[in-house]
Amino acid sequence: MIHVSIITLWISLVSISCVWGLTPVVVTLGDSLTEYGGDAGDSGWVWMLSQDYRDKARVVNWGHAGWNTQQWVPEVSFVIDSFRGKEPPVLFTLFLGANDCALDQYTPPHVPLAQYQTNLESIVLALQSAFPASAILLITPPSVDDILLAQYRSNARTGAYAAACIALGKQMNIPVVDLWTPTRHRVTTLLKDGIHFNREGNIVVHEIITAAIEDNFPMLMPWTISHLGVPF
Numbered sequence: 001m002i003h004v005s006i007i008t009l010w011i012s013l014v015s016i017s018c019v020w021g022l023t024p025v026v027v028t029l030g031d032s033l034t035e036y037g038g039d040a041g042d043s044g045w046v047w048m049l050s051q052d053y054r055d056k057a058r059v060v061n062w063g064h065a066g067w068n069t070q071q072w073v074p075e076v077s078f079v080i081d082s083f084r085g086k087e088p089p090v091l092f093t094l095f096l097g098a099n100d101c102a103l104d105q106y107t108p109p110h111v112p113l114a115q116y117q118t119n120l121e122s123i124v125l126a127l128q129s130a131f132p133a134s135a136i137l138l139i140t141p142p143s144v145d146d147i148l149l150a151q152y153r154s155n156a157r158t159g160a161y162a163a164a165c166i167a168l169g170k171q172m173n174i175p176v177v178d179l180w181t182p183t184r185h186r187v188t189t190l191l192k193d194g195i196h197f198n199r200e201g202n203i204v205v206h207e208i209i210t211a212a213i214e215d216n217f218p219m220l221m222p223w224t225i226s227h228l229g230v231p232f
Helices: 004-020 032-038 045-052 069-082 113-130 155-172 199-216 222-227
Strands: 025-030 058-063 091-095 135-139
Touching: 025 032, 025 045, 025 069, 032 045, 032 058, 032 091, 045 058, 045 199, 069 113, 091 113, 113 135, 113 155, 135 155, 135 199
Parallel strands: 025 058, 025 091, 091 135
Antiparallel strands: none
16 A cells, blocks of 8 residues: 555655656666667567656666676666756666676676675665655566576576565565566566567566556556646
C-alpha cells in the first residue's frame, strides 16, 4: 500500500513541473542491460518506456555497459550534479547486479555479495538525500544462461544477488522488480547471448517494469501525469 504522504510528494513534484512548464524526467540507471535497453531495433525496454511517456515525460538512459555497483557509487554524484538547479526526476530505476555477480576470478566486474548490497544501499541513500520527493524502483539482475556462460556466470549465484536486492528493498521500504524468477526458465527464449535481452526479452521486461510502476507509483504512469495537467 502506498503511503498518502508519498503520493502527496509525487503530486507536488509533478505539479511544480506543470507550473514551471517543465517536462517531468524519468531516469534509468544501470549497466548494459539498461544502456542496450535504449536500442529501438531490439525494442529495448528503455526505448519502449520512452515511447510510453512520449509527450508526457522525458526518459533519460544512464546505463553504462560493463559497470558494476562499485563503479556506480562515485558515478551517482555526477547524476545528482546534473540535476542541480533543475526539476528533480520523478522516478529513478536502479538496475544493477548482472556484472557484480560474475564469477570470482573475473574481478572486475565481480563484486562480493555483501559489498554489492552495501553499494546498492549507498546509491539509494545518495539519491534519496538529493531527491527526497523522487520515486525509486530497484530491479534485480535477470537469470543468465548457465550453458552459454558457464565460464563467466552462474545462475544460482545471480539468484543470490537478486535475493540480496530484494532484501535491501524490503529493508529500505523500496519496491523491487524481481526479474530473476520470471526469467529463470526462459533464458533460451529471452536472451540473445546468455545475458542480454533479445526483442522478446525486452518486451517481457518492459511489461514487468511497467506493471511495477503502475502498482507502486500509479501517479507516475503516463496517463496519470497527463491528467495532472503537464502542458504539452
